[in-house]
Amino acid sequence: MKSIEFPSLQLVARRCKYYLFINAFICSVAMGSHKAVASVSRDGEAFVYLLTVYSVSLLRILVMIKWFEWIATKKAQINGDTRIQLTDAQVRAIYLRILWLVVPTECVSYWFAEQNTVPLQSNITWYSFAMEYAAFIPKSLVFEVIFDLFHFAMHWVCHYSSWLYRNVHKRHHLHLHPCPLSTYEQDGFDLCLTNVLPFCLAFSCGFPFSDLQLHLLFAYKTYVEVAGHSGLDIKGFSFPQMPLLNNVTSICLRVHDHDLHHTHPRWNFAKRFSLWDKLFRTFRQGKTL
DSSP states (O other): OOOOOOOOHHHHHHHHHHHHHHHHHHHHHHHHHHHHHHTSOTTSOHHHHHHHHHHHHHHHHHHHHHHHHHHTTTSOBTTGGGSOOOOHHHHHHHHHHIIIIIHHHHHHHHHHHHTTOBOOSSOOOHHHHHHHHHHHHHHHHHHHHHHHHHHHHHHHHHHHSHHHIIIIIGGGGSOSSOOTGGGGOOOHHHHIIIIIHHHHHHHHHSOOOBHHHHHHHHHHHHHHHHHHTSOBOOOOOSOTTOTHHHHHHOOBOOHHHHHHHHHSTTSOOOSSBSHHHHHTTOOOOSSOO
């Protein structure tokens, strides 16, 4: 009989430190955006409120991009020096696209979700945040599974409809080797089909979120999106708020899995979990653990 191998205490401690660090960072981004938006009344000046939502959405995206660009200075990239890098012109074009296209679509998703959020009744304390976060984990899991189903379906259609691929999704595959910034190399219709629509459908089907949990949801969503395109040879999984999920289910994705989609577009259409790709037989593991 084969004996069960348990990870060493040193490995467990290292992984705990890794995920504590990551989750503290993501939560700090969420808290900052929540505090900024909460400081502006919805019933006050509409322009100021819209500008605040736009600003925190932009900052959230830029912070996540810069985070992974910083990590890239410390961690190896998948396929190393053979990865094709963005040109200066491409970098400028994508940043401009983020300003006029990506952030407005994020604001649409936020506006849709905000209509059904429950505002917090008191100031946030360490205890109330812990309770909000504990409730957020199962809610976000349900949301992500539903979101991933709709994203998988739309993404698959964008590849297997020659018209949609040519006119909608091809821009996202201009880069054989994705990087944090190229996460947002997308056409507007592509963003609506594979991001805004799945988000709105998943938010309508799942559990209600408080306004703080909504900001947590966007922070984790942005983190995972950029992580999946980072091209980094790292061991983190796609549901960082509950790392043990992969030990129990083996459905979490790694950077290698979506990186493989960009070099072999027939595989790995989902972005959060391997569940739907495995169910529809389109999953290929990017790298053996």
